[in-house]
Amino acid sequence: MPSNAIEIRGLQKTYPGGRSGPAKDALKGVDLDIPAGSIFGLLGPNGAGKSTMINILAGLVIKSAGSVRIWGFDQDVNPRQSRAAIGVMPQELNLDPFFTPRAALEVQAGLYGVPKSRRRSDEILEMVGLTDKAEAYARTLSGGMRRRLLLAKALVHQPNVLVLDEPTAGVDIELRQMLWENIRRLNQKGMTIILTTHYLEEAEEMCDEIAIINQGSLVARDSTVNLLRQLDARCLLVVPETAPETLPDLGGLEVTRRDNGELAFSYRGSELTANAVLEAVRQAGIVIKDVRTEQANLEDVFLALTRSR
Ligand code: ADP
Ligand code: MG
Numbered sequence: 448m449p450s451n452a453i454e455i456r457g458l459q460k461t462y463p464g465g466r467s468g469p470a471k472d473a474l475k476g477v478d479l480d481i482p483a484g485s486i487f488g489l490l491g492p493n494g495a496g497k498s499t500m501i502n503i504l505a506g507l508v509i510k511s512a513g514s515v516r517i518w519g520f521d522q523d524v525n526p527r528q529s530r531a532a533i534g535v536m537p538q539e540l541n542l543d544p545f546f547t548p549r550a551a552l553e554v555q556a557g558l559y560g561v562p563k564s565r566r567r568s569d570e571i572l573e574m575v576g577l578t579d580k581a582e583a584y585a586r587t588l589s590g591g592m593r594r595r596l597l598l599a600k601a602l603v604h605q606p607n608v609l610v611l612d613e614p615t616a617g618v619d620i621e622l623r624q625m626l627w628e629n630i631r632r633l634n635q636k637g638m639t640i641i642l643t644t645h646y647l648e649e650a651e652e653m654c655d656e657i658a659i660i661n662q663g664s665l666v667a668r669d670s671t672v673n674l675l676r677q678l679d680a681r682c683l684l685v686v687p688e689t690a691p692e693t694l695p696d697l698g699g700l701e702v703t704r705r706d707n708g709e710l711a712f713s714y715r716g717s718e719l720t721a722n723a724v725l726e727a728v729r730q731a732g733i734v735i736k737d738v739r740t741e742q743a744n745l746e747d748v749f750l751a752l753t754r755s756r
Contacts, residue, residue: 449519452608452639453481453504458513460499460663473499475663476513481656483518483607486630486640488654488671490647496663497643498538501612504641505535518607531559534606536597538613538643544586548577548596551585552603559604571599576625591622598629609633611642615649627653651675679716682741683724684709688734695731700724711741 458477464470473496481487489497502508504515506522515522518532546554552568572578575595580588588596594614601609611630615623630653634640644650650657650671657674659667667674686709694702694710701713710733712724721740728735 448483448637450483451480451516452483452485452518453479453641454514454516455479455500456514458500458503458515459511460496460503460508461511473663474503474510477660477663477665479658479665479668481639481641483639484634484637485655486634486642486653488650488657489641489643489660490645490650490657491643491660492645494662495660497660498612500660501535501610501641501643502537504533504610505537506530507535507537531604532606533608533610534601534604536594536601536609536611536614538616540590540593540597542585542588542593542596544584546585547582548572548585548588548599549581551596552599555600556603561604566603568603571602574602574629575599591618594618594622595625598626602633606638608639608641611640613643613645615644615646647675681714681716681719681721683712683714683721684739684741685712685725685728685733685735686710686737688736691731691733695728695733697727697731700727 456478458474458479459472460474462471462473477496477500489500491497499508503510504517506526515529517529520529520532522529543551549568549572552571553566556566556568569578569581572581575598577592577595577599580592585593585596598611598614601611609630611626614626614630618626630640630642642653654671657667657669657671658665659674684705690704690708691710694704697712699714699718703711703713705711710728712728714724725735725738
């Protein structure tokens with residue numbers, strides 16, 4: 448096993464301009480090592496460049512500059528080996544509507560040159576809970592079932608590295624739990640997992656290490672524990688007894704008014720306690736009817752970080 452499952456150096460991607468808009472620098476020179484055996488989170492707000500990076504790893508998007516090694520194989524020098532080492536569950540639900548799940552897996556296995564004797568379609572269908580639907584046409588499958596089939600397709604050639612692009616965006620709780628269970632089990636068997644998400648909570652629960660990408664550049668790379676300690680944005684939501692005409696000025700505390708009338712106070716957990724925030728709110732003459740906290744998502748975190756520096 449190589450020490451790094453993925454080694455990315457100076458990775459750049461510029462999408463050419465055209466009728467749809469000007470040229471876009473989606474990746475601006477990214478260096479990144481992803482340790483073998485980890486569950487690694489690639490986080491960032493929409494448009495950060497996550498899918499671009501993953502699609503380059505998958506060989507679906509051609510990089511503009513830089514190098515990519517997958518399981519020790521340089522993508523440009525050993526394209527076949529590097530491709531065989533990685534399986535990708537894409538963000539888009541792009542499935543051929545005329546294939547049944549079993550046929551889709553067989554075709555995929557054929558594409559990767561998996562010999563008939565080493566195919567495990569039934570086992571994989573069982574694992575993702577599609578046994579009952581093995582012979583159903585893809586166009587009759589629900590969104591959740593299509594996502595399971597995409598995961599199944601990514602696994603047919605038993606890759607060393609499994610990449611999942613926003614696997615849980617818009618999926619129900621049941622499917623989300625199934626996905627996490629599968630991912631944990633595969634990782635325990637030695638598979639390196641890379642996933643993108645824009646939910647911090649999810650990354651916190653699943654990932655050993657995290658990279659954060661914003662506007663095509665890496666802005667952080669650390670263990671999840673260290674990163675969460677750093678990214679300590681907090682939000683306290685207050686329902687006021689009566690809506691104040693103007694928002695209070697509470698020094699370092701950022702205040703916004705939500706559509707539902709709640710006042711959102713953003714602060715850094717390392718600088719203030721919730722109690723201090725509540726005290727400041729009372730001092731400003733606001734009578735608190737109800738209060739709750741909110742887990743910051745990455746977009747909030749980015750805002751908080753750029754505001755306070
Ligand atoms: P993310 O997955 O983090 O949301 P993407 O990698 O999809 O980000 O997109 C990064 C940037 O590149 C965005 O500004 C997006 O609009 C742009 N982009 C993505 N794909 C294309 C494309 N095929 N052509 C032109 N621009 C693109
Ligand atoms: Mg994306």
